[in-house]
Amino acid sequence: MAIQAHEIEALIRAGFPDAKIIVQGDDGAHFSAEVIDESFRGMSRIQQQRAVNATVKSAIDSGALHALALTTRAPA
Template sequence: MPMTANEIETLLRESFPEAQITIGGSDGVHMSAMVVDESFRGKNRVQQQRAVYAALKGKMDGSNGELHALALTTRAPD
């Protein structure tokens, strides 16, 4: 079952309550997300993206995941 942008944002907000989060895409399977959060400061891009994937709580896991593809941009605030 595809995920809505609101469902994705809700999951991300649980781990990143103060983040600036922008979700794009409309098919619920191939989506994009930009997450800007202070917790990313000092972390490399891989560490940042792993934190976001962990926040999705398995929704992208394997061929049975609800979310097939997520184009992800992460960074600390300017």
């Protein structure tokens, strides 16, 4: 029931189609993602990360994704 980085990227991209997304991790359960999107402008870091977590909720709930460390920000 392992998930791959490209699958996580697809889930995040569904919620943030114009974002720059980099997902790393190769053990099938623990990943890190950097998401840079204009929609984050004016949002707190917690709000940004909650928004991204909402896009991968199904993978977390199913147990396919165990951990996702997030770095989020608006473009410079």
